[in-house]
Amino acid sequence: MSRRRVQVVVLYEDRQHATFVRRFLIQNGWENRQIVVVMNPHGRDGRGSGEQWVREQYAQEVRKLRSAPHVAKALIAVIDEDKQGVGRRDVQLSKALEVANSPARKPTEAILHIIPARNIETWLEYLKGNAVDEQETYSKFDKGLDCRPMVNTLKDMCDARKLREPAPPSLERACVEYRTRMAPILENR
């Protein structure tokens, strides 16, 4: 089949998120042609509020996803927790739906909130085999694509259904999001 029909929409705060999540999806059986990425033009270091842009687009993308159930399968929003308290970003995303008069996401609806704490670099450090603290800041990669070996490690952990202990709680929550909201789509394909 060569007509492209996007099934997974991924909304990112930063290109490092994009590379990490897209790689993970491909490792788990999705293809580039089934994925569309919606990139935050501000980036994490740009001027303006990147996470606010993501929240604004999130509400729109949820509406788009729900309007095309014959094709669209999932929406993944990726946004760093930063210095916000645990669960704050999750609440903000849910609030964005409320403001937009969209129904809240259902418990198994394929709308995923992937929220690394403190940020994606925390997960990458953990996946390199190091102990991490979600309150700490870890250095960014010079090249975003250098995260690919870490994605392979995560895939192995997912297949074994076990993260190395102690795992960052935000990554554990992301695994639950993936298992309950996304994995069933692949199983039913």
Added chain:
Amino acid sequence: MITRIYVDNFRCLVNFELKLENFNLLAGLNGSGKSSVLDVVDGLQRLLSGQAKVNDKSVLPYASRTRWSDRDTQVVELHTQVGGEEMRYRLKVQHESGGRRARIIEERLAVPDGPLFRFENGDVQLYRDNLSEGPKFAAEWNESALARVPPRHDNQRLTAFLELMRRVQVCRLNPAAFVNDTPQESQALSRNGENFSSWYRHLLQEHGDSFEYRAVLQATIPGFQKLRLEKVGSEARTLVAVFGSGKEEYELALEELSDGQRALLVLYGLLHFLDKSGRLLFLDEPDNFLAASEIQPWLLCAEDAIGDGLPQVVIVSHHAEVIDYLGGDRGLLLEREVTGVTKTRPLRDVGIPDTMKLSEVITRGWER
């Protein structure tokens, strides 16, 4: 890769500087100088490959001087990263009045701690890799003396720069110009892609059939099965695309494919065959002939190829798909000032409201 381009007195590029990363978008209005940047890069590639003289139409002809300034000298500088080392190249050209002749009055290559090559007043001074002075000799004024330096055991840094520049590939595809027949292999794809058949023939010899290339085309072009070179003479071949499956198979000559299909053959070929070759790709509006839905998959593939070893991809584009995917962190906006001179700034500095995509800001002309 090329990290900085400086141009003075070339069309609208006056005292113009552009800093590049490994994946960039050049955006801007028509006539803002985007293609001129690619023309400069293409011209240097030809000059430093020894294929062209300095005032050839494709390098720095008299007519390429900035019209309103009426100065007779043109300057181009490149900063490059070669094997982790920064190298700086500078070329200064002087045109005679009326454009009868042009001559190189300065050509230099240096690393931060010293020179590797210097051409001035008709004399070349070579330096060894350890920066000690090497031979001195006279050289022609109208061609690159640097391009004529043969590789030696003690000039490997200089040679690495020349090899980098010879791996630059600038393309502005014109699928309507593609031809079926290939009299012989061609190691290089022409700028408009017209010799794709000959280049593909060379790739087959060099790399063999690529499963990944075929698979991505099968996923992209409805019914596509494979490309086949059919013998039409003792040496000549013609390129055909096989469609369908089993008894239902049929063939179409390259020229019978749509413009978009031909563009896809080249664009995925560039990524799949060149990712290990160290090529630097500069592509002028590669999205021109593609369906909107095919643009982001190619961009994702390009980004993956960069991760797999392709050193650099620079794209000129007006397309919303490209602007939204690359513009935020890799976009450079070229703008003509009231003086006519082109300046650059990060594309995301145009001011992007939370309710809009970057492409919408550009499309509506709402840049700050």
